Amino acid sequence: MERPVRALLRRIGVGLFLALVVVFTSFLLVKLGAGPTDLLLGGPSPGVEERAQLVQDYGLDRPAFVQLVRYAIRVLGGELGRSWLTGESVLSELLHRLPATLELMLYAILLGTLMAVPTGMAAAFARDTAEDRTVRGTSVLGEAMPPFFLALLLLLVFFRWLDIAPAPSGRISIVLSPPPTITGSYFIDAFLMQDSIAARSALAQLVLPVFTLALMLGASLTLLVRGAMLAQMDAPHFVYARAQGMSREMLTIIALRGALPAIGGGLAAQSAALLSMTALVEYVFAWGGIGQYGLEAMAKADFAAVQGFILASAAIAATVHLLHAVIRRLARIRIRRA
Amino acid sequence: MIGGMLRLLRVLARRRMGAVLALVVLVGFALAVLARPVVWPHPPGAQEAGLVLQGPSLAHPLGTDGNGRDVLARVIDGARYAFAVPLAALALAILLGAPLGLAAGLGGGWFDALLRRVFQGISLVPPLLLAMALVAAMGPSLRHVVFAIGLLEAIVFARAMRDEVRALHERGFVEAATAAGNPLHRLVLVHLLPNTLARIAGEIPRQAAWALGVLAAMGFVGIATAADTTEWGSMIREGVEHLYAGQWWVVVFPGFALLVFGTALRVLAESIDEHGPRRAASGAMLAGVPGRPAGALTPRGAA
Numbered sequence: 001m002e003r004p005v006r007a008l009l010r011r012i013g014v015g016l017f018l019a020l021v022v023v024f025t026s027f028l029l030v031k032l033g034a035g036p037t038d039l040l041l042g043g044p045s046p047g048v049e050e051r052a053q054l055v056q057d058y059g060l061d062r063p064a065f066v067q068l069v070r071y072a073i074r075v076l077g078g079e080l081g082r083s084w085l086t087g088e089s090v091l092s093e094l095l096h097r098l099p100a101t102l103e104l105m106l107y108a109i110l111l112g113t114l115m116a117v118p119t120g121m122a123a124a125f126a127r128d129t130a131e132d133r134t135v136r137g138t139s140v141l142g143e144a145m146p147p148f149f150l151a152l153l154l155l156l157v158f159f160r161w162l163d164i165a166p167a168p169s170g171r172i173s174i175v176l177s178p179p180p181t182i183t184g185s186y187f188i189d190a191f192l193m194q195d196s197i198a199a200r201s202a203l204a205q206l207v208l209p210v211f212t213l214a215l216m217l218g219a220s221l222t223l224l225v226r227g228a229m230l231a232q233m234d235a236p237h238f239v240y241a242r243a244q245g246m247s248r249e250m251l252t253i254i255a256l257r258g259a260l261p262a263i264g265g266g267l268a269a270q271s272a273a274l275l276s277m278t279a280l281v282e283y284v285f286a287w288g289g290i291g292q293y294g295l296e297a298m299a300k301a302d303f304a305a306v307q308g309f310i311l312a313s314a315a316i317a318a319t320v321h322l323l324h325a326v327i328r329r330l331a332r333i334r335i336r337r338a
Numbered sequence: 339m340i341g342g343m344l345r346l347l348r349v350l351a352r353r354r355m356g357a358v359l360a361l362v363v364l365v366g367f368a369l370a371v372l373a374r375p376v377v378w379p380h381p382p383g384a385q386e387a388g389l390v391l392q393g394p395s396l397a398h399p400l401g402t403d404g405n406g407r408d409v410l411a412r413v414i415d416g417a418r419y420a421f422a423v424p425l426a427a428l429a430l431a432i433l434l435g436a437p438l439g440l441a442a443g444l445g446g447g448w449f450d451a452l453l454r455r456v457f458q459g460i461s462l463v464p465p466l467l468l469a470m471a472l473v474a475a476m477g478p479s480l481r482h483v484v485f486a487i488g489l490l491e492a493i494v495f496a497r498a499m500r501d502e503v504r505a506l507h508e509r510g511f512v513e514a515a516t517a518a519g520n521p522l523h524r525l526v527l528v529h530l531l532p533n534t535l536a537r538i539a540g541e542i543p544r545q546a547a548w549a550l551g552v553l554a555a556m557g558f559v560g561i562a563t564a565a566d567t568t569e570w571g572s573m574i575r576e577g578v579e580h581l582y583a584g585q586w587w588v589v590v591f592p593g594f595a596l597l598v599f600g601t602a603l604r605v606l607a608e609s610i611d612e613h614g615p616r617r618a619a620s621g622a623m624l625a626g627v628p629g630r631p632a633g634a635l636t637p638r639g640a641a
Contacts, residue, residue: 014455017455018455018459018462019459020459021455021456021458021459021460021462022459022460022462025459025460025463025468029471029472029475030475032472032476033475033476033477034475034476034477040475137356140604140605140608141597141601143604144547144551144597144600144601144603145597145600146551146554146555146558146571146593146596146597148558148574149554149589149596149597152574152578152581152589152593153590153593155581155582156581156586156589159582160581160584160586272461272462272463272464272465273464273466275464276464276465276466276555279464279467280555280558280559283559294467294471295470295559298470298471298474298559298561299474299559299560299561301474303475306471306475309467309471310463310467310468310471313463313464314462317463317464321462
């Protein structure tokens with residue numbers, strides 16, 4: 001077989017194996033649960049028919065291995081079951097809420113990177129000075145900050161005390177109705193509909209949650225950028241460039257270019273942490289994304305929804321890793337051409 | 339004697355001020371918990387009907403909560419959880435993870451490869467969310483919290499241990515020790531464990547900080563325990579409605595306790611990383627979550 005084909009097949013094989021591990025984890029979650037599976041999935045008191053249906057759907061009267069296989073087939077076929085609380089299909093509820101979460105994460109990544117890259121670079125160039133130590137200290141503080149506490153602190157200051165931020169009541173003011181769905185982002189949709197009142201409200205609702213997440217992400221990103229820059233600045237080519245008397249701007253560009261792969265890799269590795277933070281921040285701001293959905297499902301013992309949420313989180317993380325791999329591959333091709 | 343200790347402290351302070359400060363904070367919390375009946379004799383559970391949601395005052399320096407309970411007494415009492423849960427989870431994680439990592443690193447081959455992929459798959463699920471889901475499924479109990487956190491942290495230790503053993507292996511360390519006539523148990527206990535554990539020591543306070551954050555998140559969402567406790571996350575949960583009404587002290591003080599405790603642990607971790615023996619540089623297996631790749635290159639997020 002051709003080498004690229006074999007490499008591709010291998011990648012698909014590994015991907016499939018990872019997917020199976022995730023599905024098994026989600027299966028085990030309910031198996032480890034307190035109580036029989038049908039009661040965990042069907043709520044504390046399902047009707048006789050519902051119970052029979054669950055037993056049949058999941059093969060609960062069969063051995064555990066058969067149950068696992070059935071569950072895997074169901075999940076890989078996109079069947080995530082029904083929430084006993086709302087009676088809705090978990091998959092459609094997740095898909096419905098996904099844009100809200102992605103919007104939050106995307107803005108947080110943009111703003112967080114915008115804050116972290118210059119700060120981390122400045123700290124690296126000022127290595128071991130008071131400036132560097134301040135940046136590092138603040139970053140460690142940010143890493144130790146519980147995301148929900150930062151969200152509450154910002155709400156206390158900007159909503160309760162200064163009264164310039166709106167109440168944490170979701171994605172748009174409660175007196176307005178959400179714009180018709182085009183992209184799923186209330187702000188963009190209202191903007192496209194030229195509904196300036198709704199757009200302004202959606203934007204105002206975005207500010208605090210995005211800022212919370214960007215600060216949290218920025219803290220660890222800053223350390224990452226600083227570390228990656230320092231690694232570059234110790235490299236022989238950089239020492240040589242500096243000895244040549246290159247300008248500070250040129251040196252920055254050289255170091256940043258070399259540090260980009262490490263920064264990108266670190267950002268991809270942060271995706272799981274970002275998802276966790278987003279869930280907690282959504283919970284505080286009643287954001288209505290999949291994070292809030294998942295955490296509330298946990299608190300209310302709605303396990304079909306919890307399983308769906310766990311699978312969805314893994315799917316998002318996997319997508320980020322895939323995107324990262326593709327970007328890295330493309331960048332490598334560009335370097336080879338150049 | 340005391341002068342000598344002071345001098346020692348001063349030398350330490352000059353060399354690694356952050357670590358000393360962090361230790362002082364942690365010891366301070368420990369002393370406060372142990373001596374709480376003497377230092378601040380207010381019982382953390384006592385409700386005073388007439389003193390609901392009082393702001394900070396001399397009688398109640400951190401105010402009172404919605405049930406008229408003294409916030410200071412409750413914040414101090416909550417440190418019990420901040421010590422006990424991460425410590426117990428760490429013990430479980432190391433007991434489970436270290437042997438697994440040792441076996442994978444020494445054995446190599448298919449077992450190593452399989453374990454690597456399994457860990458990679460599990461780590462696709464954000465560990466904080468997985469731990470929370472586990473506790474939600476098993477039911478609210480601190481024992482379940484410890485189990486869930488310990489299980490996920492075991493992955494971190496197994497990965498780190500495996501990488502360190504592998505690095506020693508590649509440098510001929512294992513071969514040399516075996517050639518010198520060391521039986522397997524001596525190789526593992528006398529040669530590998532001390533050398534690897536010293537290198538992953540920084541991971542211990544870092545994982546303690548992670549566990550503290552997970553515990554608090556569980557308390558905040560209300561799945562850690564059935565009854566309300568003085569655990570800082572659940573104190574914050576109870577206080578949220580009061581925060582929006584302007585009674586900030588009910589939330590802000592337990593939150594600060596979390597922040598200070600977590601920062602102390604992370605500063606300690608940074609200091610160990612910086613001054614301790616260098617970690618193996620491979621990091622290939624560590625890339626991802628919830629661990630932290632070798633060195634200061636890729637710090638883990640706060641979640």
